[in-house]
Amino acid sequence: MKRESLVSITDFSKEEILDLLQKASRFEANPNQKILEGKVVATLFFEPSTRTRLSFETAVNRLGGRIIGFSDASTTSSSKGETLKDTIMMVSNYVDLIIMRHHLEGAARYASEIASVPVINAGDGANQHPSQTMLDLYSIYKTQGTLSNLNITMVGDLKYGRTVHSLLMAMSHFNPTFHFVAPDELKMPIEYKIFCEQHHIPYFEHSEFSEEVINQADILYMTRVQRERFTDLMEYEKVKNVYTLHNSMLDHSKENLRILHPLPRVNEISYDVDSNPKAYYFQQAKNGLYARQAIICKVLGIEV
Template sequence: MLKGKDIINTAQFSLQELDLIMNTAASFEKQVKSGDIIKNMEGQVVAALFFEPSTRTRLSFETAANRLGARVITVANAASSSAAKGESLADTIRTVDGYVDVIIMRHPMKGSAQIAADNAKHPFINAGDGAGQHPTQALLDIYTILKEKGALGGLTVTFVGDLKNGRTVHSLSYFMALYGNKMIFVSPKSLRMPEEITADLRSRGAEIEETDYLKNA
């Protein structure tokens, strides 16, 4: 169902695909805790390209790849890549694509994930593209919600803070809409969820309230 697919944003997922991911994550978590050796990606090479500073996300991806049996090659910052010499993102991706089986990338430019996916023949995973999206963080978020609440539907979810630039909330809001949850967006007017996102969510049937004050949520 998901083999060979890119992960660019959360709007691309179906409920069936998310159920598969949640069940697979639970299975892997159980295997890791029991000390099992997992070889699903044995013999494969994963590129982790991080053009923005990252600790948790980069190490999470590298740990996951290693636990699945893959080898990892890494660009930890833009200064250590050919981007510092003026190489375009498209050229970088086409070059790296010739070395590996999967590409993971974080980049400061919104929309960079789509550019990368368009120039890669192998599966591409967006680890954050500027103020765009962070779909894998949202996958972890719903996995945590499922474990803590026992369900992903029938909830009222309040998002608080900088909703304009927060790629994690952009991503999570699509999952919450897909599961039919009510969402309350709390932020100053200058930092509200982008109109194109709220309009898209409402077109998908999402119930949304927006307010400047947390006490109104």
């Protein structure tokens, strides 16, 4: 990788993660600065995005930089057959930083190896989503006052959910206990369970989304069943509404419980949960601005 690309959350040490959280806090206190003045950032989104693209672009704009890029690959030369390599090599000529989302796992790693500027992975298939992880960690830290010794329950699409994969790896520094709630078709992949075992992280698997599981949690991390990851739509129809969180299910949950979701949601969180003070997913999305400002400055080598 060239310079300070961020492809996987494992590219950052525990100390670097904690330092980024402190920087995010400073950006929350003062998000409008001119430290990217004269910098041009490319946002290359080969897959649809709302929060990730807009928060990255807002982060650059609030720091005085400029944005080029696309949010629809069909409007670019990739629709004419241009390879990812040629796109990255060409865009590298114009910008100081590339932020990329791609449907292929490993695309961001490949881009970082050929680009002459840093690359931030904004999601590569079902693999990793490290900037989402940083805003998740910031949200957990803000609501719990710590990252250590927490009981984290992940619910839904744990097979294709790149956000839960990245979060699991990041939390390995902080002695968590995980509960994985998923149907058989969407269980946490074996490589992540092996990762937990290698790092002596206790985890428990459940197929039933019960109040007993909810009541143990400090963080309840809900996920959407992702239609775009299924090649067989019959399989998707079978599991798409398998779990729904209703407000009544939170009656006996811990006072410190906070509900996170990377969004967008479909049916997995009922709208009656939104007014519960334990619902934190909209504030979580707002935290993405500050976390991404911190990440951008780190990969560009800008001290804040």
